[in-house]
Amino acid sequence: MSDDYNPRVTPWQIDESEFYEIDDARAQKEFLLRYAVLAPSSHNTQPWSFRITEQGIEVFADYTRRLPVSDPNDRELLISIGAAITNLRVAAAHFAFETTVLYAPRIEENMPLALVTLRETCNPDPQLCHLFSAIPRRRTNRAEFDRREIDAETLEKVCDVVESSEMLRFVVPHDRAHAAELVEEGDRVLMSDERWRKELAHWVRPNESGAGDGICGDAFGIPGPLAALAPSLIATFDAGSTRGRHDRELTANAAGLIVVTSDDDGIALLRAGEALERLLLTLTSLGVQYAFLNQPVEVPHLRHELWRLIRSPKPPQLLLRMGYARPIPRAMPRRQVETVTS
Ligand SMILES: Cc1cc2nc3c(=O)[nH]c(=O)nc-3n(C[C@H](O)[C@H](O)[C@H](O)COP(=O)(O)O)c2cc1C
Secondary structure (H helix, E strand, C coil), rough: CCCCCCHHHHHHHCHHHHHHHHHHHHHHHHHHHHHHCCCCCHHHHCCCCCCEEECCEEECCCHHHCCCCCCCEEEEEEEHHHHHHHHHHHHHHCCCCEEEEEEEECCCCCCCEEEEEECCCCCCCCHEEEHHHHHHHHHCCCCCCCCCCHHHHHHHHHHHHHHHHHCCECHHHHHHHHHHHHHHHHHHHHCCHHHHHHHHHHCCCCCCCCCCCCEEHHHHHHHHHHCCHHHHHHCCCHHHHHHHHHHHHHCCCCEEEEEECCCCHHHHHHHHHHHHHHHHHHHHHHHCCCEEEEEEHCCCHHHHHHHHHCCCCCEEEEEEECCCCCCCCCCCCCCCCCHHHH
């Protein structure tokens, strides 16, 4: 890593004009991957790697970055990789490529999950192009949101995205209080599990950490000096009751709740991640903030109850709240593209 590489700043500052100076196809693909790695991932594990070939870009899971306690079946790992695929496709469209995603028939370790092919075009997908500027501005925002509704015009655009995907569903306002109870109970169950807390603590970093992954304390509103203590505090104390009450309020008062649903098989989960990131980039481009409330999805009996609540043919994978709030100024760290690309 070069001395002036700051993982919270450098990866997010991409000068797009550099792309037009590249005349080598491999270097062009590597440039596009700089956008892919800005995708969100559970605990900011960034569980992906890429291989550039003549046909396109092969996408792999990096199973060394698993979360065995909170994500024992690699659901969130695959969703995170799907999100990176969307970023790659959005960036490719912006630079005038048409992309196709060819999924592997089965998930096998050491084999690519998907191949993203690229072909130059004069007509890149306008919906993908439109999302490009949101990639470096997207942030997960865990703060309390303003207590105001999403304005009608914006809501209509969010509805368009939700309704155009069979994987996205709103929680209707009538069911919000029930969803909030499930989130509270999810916090209690998860945080009472020392293994779960230790796993989270393992990925929490000081605010000025030089690490290229993990969640810095300020993402949870923890200021500088205290953030260094956050991992040991999280690992030691069960704050489930306090956290649960807090998250229950956030859920009940959200301007909107959206669930990502899909079957639990590998390709469906990648596609769910692609739909997730389309949604998150749309929200970002509309000036709407979002955060995850997945607690009930990670506890089997609560997941079942959430599934019943949303009356969806497919099980819930993620629960999100959205609303207006002050944007998050500092991005979370990212690893350098070179370290995840071969
Ligand atoms: C599949 C998935 C699951 C996530 N689950 C949670 C969650 O349960 N709670 C949370 O606060 N953030 C969650 N996140 C957000 C990540 O922690 C976040 O993306 C990561 O720290 C990087 O930060 P950024 O999104 O601001 O770039 C999730 C993200 C993804 C993609």
